[in-house]
Amino acid sequence: MKVYVLGMDERSLNMLRFFFQKFCHGQCEISNQADADVFLINMDGVNADKHLDDFNKNFSIYPLITTSIRTLDIDKHYFLRKPMVADHLLTILDEIRNKLSNVEIVSQPQVAQASVNIDTGTDTDTDTDTDTDTEEKEEEEEGIDPERQKSTGYAGQLLNEQDLIAFVGNKGDVDLTEPAQHEDLFFDMETSFLGIFHRAYLKAKQEKSIIKVTGMWRPITLFPNENKVYVDLTDRQLQAICVVTLKKDQQDAIKIEMIELPVAARECKHSNNFRDLELFMWKISLWTSRGRLPKDTPLNMLVYLKYWPNFPRLIVTPHALKITAYWLASPRTIINLADSLAIPQRYIFSLFTACYISSISGMEKRKSDTLISSTKTQDTNRQNFFSRIMNKLYSKEG
Amino acid sequence: MARNDYKIIFTGPVGSGKTTAISSISDSAPVKTDTKASDMTKSRKEQTTVAMDYGVLKLNDAEQIHLYGTPGQERFDFMWDILTSGGIGLVLLVDNSRENPTNDLKFFLNAFKSFIAETSVVVGITQMDKKNNPPLDNYRIELEKMSLKNIPVFEVDARDKKDVSLLVQALLFSLEPNVNEI
Numbered sequence: 378m379k380v381y382v383l384g385m386d387e388r389s390l391n392m393l394r395f396f397f398q399k400f401c402h403g404q405c406e407i408s409n410q411a412d413a414d415v416f417l418i419n420m421d422g423v424n425a426d427k428h429l430d431d432f433n434k435n436f437s438i439y440p441l442i443t444t445s446i447r448t449l450d451i452d453k454h455y456f457l458r459k460p461m462v463a464d465h466l467l468t469i470l471d472e473i474r475n476k477l478s479n480v481e482i483v484s485q486p487q488v489a490q491a492s493v494n495i496d497t498g499t500d501t502d503t504d505t506d507t508d509t510d511t512e513e514k515e516e517e518e519e520g521i522d523p524e525r526q527k528s529t530g531y532a533g534q535l536l537n538e539q540d541l542i543a544f545v546g547n548k549g550d551v552d553l554t555e556p557a558q559h560e561d562l563f564f565d566m567e568t569s570f571l572g573i574f575h576r577a578y579l580k581a582k583q584e585k586s587i588i589k590v591t592g593m594w595r596p597i598t599l600f601p602n603e604n605k606v607y608v609d610l611t612d613r614q615l616q617a618i619c620v621v622t623l624k625k626d627q628q629d630a631i632k633i634e635m636i637e638l639p640v641a642a643r644e645c646k647h648s649n650n651f652r653d654l655e656l657f658m659w660k661i662s663l664w665t666s667r668g669r670l671p672k673d674t675p676l677n678m679l680v681y682l683k684y685w686p687n688f689p690r691l692i693v694t695p696h697a698l699k700i701t702a703y704w705l706a707s708p709r710t711i712i713n714l715a716d717s718l719a720i721p722q723r724y725i726f727s728l729f730t731a732c733y734i735s736s737i738s739g740m741e742k743r744k745s746d747t748l749i750s751s752t753k754t755q756d757t758n759r760q761n762f763f764s765r766i767m768n769k770l771y772s773k774e775g
Numbered sequence: 776m777a778r779n780d781y782k783i784i785f786t787g788p789v790g791s792g793k794t795t796a797i798s799s800i801s802d803s804a805p806v807k808t809d810t811k812a813s814d815m816t817k818s819r820k821e822q823t824t825v826a827m828d829y830g831v832l833k834l835n836d837a838e839q840i841h842l843y844g845t846p847g848q849e850r851f852d853f854m855w856d857i858l859t860s861g862g863i864g865l866v867l868l869v870d871n872s873r874e875n876p877t878n879d880l881k882f883f884l885n886a887f888k889s890f891i892a893e894t895s896v897v898v899g900i901t902q903m904d905k906k907n908n909p910p911l912d913n914y915r916i917e918l919e920k921m922s923l924k925n926i927p928v929f930e931v932d933a934r935d936k937k938d939v940s941l942l943v944q945a946l947l948f949s950l951e952p953n954v955n956e957i
Contacts, residue, residue: 604910684915685927685945689938698944702952705925762781763947763954765834770940771956773800 378405378470379613380442381413383432384422400463405470411611413439415473420445421459438570438593438621440473442466477620543616544660545694545727546668553676553712553722562726563672564665568628570618571665575734577633578658582736587641592631594618598645599654606654607645619664659691659731666730668723670711679708679741680729686737696720700728708741781838783943784859785828786845786887787868788879792901792933793844794828796868799936800943801830801842827858855886864894864946868933869914872902877909877917884921896923897946899931899938925949 380397382390390407397405416436418428420443432441441454449456455469551558566572573590574597581588581601588599594614598607610618623631636644645651682704688697696718703714711729715722732738785793797805806829828844843858859865867883869876880898884891898914914928927945931938947954 684925685929687911687928687930688945689929689931689935689941693941696956698941698948699952699954699956702945702948705949706952759951760953760955762838763951764956765838766832766840766947767944767954767956769832769834769840770800770944774937774940 378414378474379408379412380405380415380417381410382407382417382419383428384419384425389419396461396463401467404467412613414477414613414617415440415442415470417442417444417457420449421447435594437627438618440476440617442469477617541695542667544663544667544692545723546666548668548723550715550722553715562670563674564667564669565622565672567672568623569665570621570623571661571734573623573628573631573633574658574661578654578734580633580635584635586635587638588633589636589641589644590631590633593623593627596644598636598641600641601654604654605651606657607641607650608652608657609647609650612660615661616664619661620667653690655687655735656691658735659686662731662734663692663694663727666727668721668726669730670726671730671733674711674729674733675740676711679710680704680714680738681708681741682732682738684737686732686735691731694724694727694731696724697728700725704738780841782841782843782858782862783864783866783946784843784845784862784887784890785866785868786855786883788870788873788883790873791868791870791879792899792931793868795933796866796899796931796939796942797828797830797842797844799934799939800832802833803831805830805842827854859887859890862890862894864950865891865896866899866942866946867896868899868901868931870902871900871909872906876900877913880914880917881921884918884923891923895926895946895949897927897929897942897949899929899933899942901931901933903930904932 382393385393394407397403397407416432416439418425418432418441420429422428429443432439442457443449443454444457444459444461446459448458455473457466457469548561551562553559553562566575573592577588577590577597577599578601581599585601588601590597590599595609597610600606608615682701685701685705686697699718699720700714703709703718709717711725715725718725729738785796787793794805827846828842830842830844832840832842834840840863843862845855845858865887867880867887869879869883873879884896887896898918900911900914911928911930915926918924918926918928927942927949929938929942929945931942933939
């Protein structure tokens, strides 16, 4: 995991870097702010309170670890007592990782007991990893952020296991006819970044005007006519934002407003920050859904798709084409489709969510009165033949 | 052992990427019948296909899929019927940077009307990175007007085998949603 450290001088940072490498077995590393998964504040530094205030105002969507030689009780953050013990740090990072990716702990790597005294050094302007100028220089040197670069190119690549879990989760199937099993089936749009962004998207489409979203993170500006979104956040940061449940005061702080083109042109200066709006919506839908459905999605209403999603420019989740073909062939309830296809339900739920957010899917008002039977009785010779072609095409993609 | 041979047809106007698309997924180097353009096609590309392109997907010792690309020039349209005979389906590529690409779409859909009615079609829009107007929605609307519903319309780069692969996969799923993915 990538850790952005605040409140340590260069010497302390070097010690921490050594500690991460030597005792944490490469499971964490110090990073700049743009790439961070988690923030760490040295609460013994002279500007600790300022850093904490700054974090709470601007970066509270991130997990935060505070560390000190004193016992601190800072509500809602993780605390790591000095001298740092590798096991304690790794346990905290595991908790954070699980929260981010919704992955259950399978096994805990064996880590040797180790401790290190990190100098409670004072803040100085020489903090290399926390220096904004340094970050900008690094970006210039490294060129365009590959995460952002990816957003405009082909995105339908085969997903590796880590990406797969981030996009479609790893929840098992449930009995959809049994409400008692629905507890983890849904997520709440109202308390998620996705819900806020969806509201902004609908407003932008309806008004055909530029919309700016401000509040908890860096401003995000939607250009509906150009199908672009201006966002100064990496995919890693966006993914972290998508898994956070927003509290009432955080929701209240968010503003969705129309802005004029000259204002947008002045504010949206870096061409690398423009992304394809369609792909952006698709990704944040998947990161938020992770195999779940938006709250109150009726399971027994007929779902239809208006058209094929533009898959070569989107994330192609497992069985996405098959699910799409079924829903385009005839409207079906989510329950019926899950029954008909012998695939994990989470793939259906993820694709449904992405289509719903992108306004590709709709629901018929009437409830389904008859279940559409599975198409398994069709020409099996042709099915098998097409399967062989499909298999051949998959092998060429690899 | 008798070999089962099948066909997928790639069509579209001059310069839409048919030859490139076939090359992207063919198992063997495709047979090209390109020649130096000498007529109005010269403004679109230096080389143009005057007979047909050919590639192949070998599934096993007994089965292979022939990939045929039609010549883009209309004066060769007499060949289209011959090529489509016995085909699984049609991949129509449209160059978005041409002057009126939705007219191209309509022209080729009409030209292959009976073949599409018997099988199915997918539409790949190329060159959208050069010119993104008309958007995909315009093509969807034209298809609806021609009573062609639920046709996959994708933005593709004919050089990218994943893009071309997704087009062909969508064609197969359109024909048979219940394909088992191995």
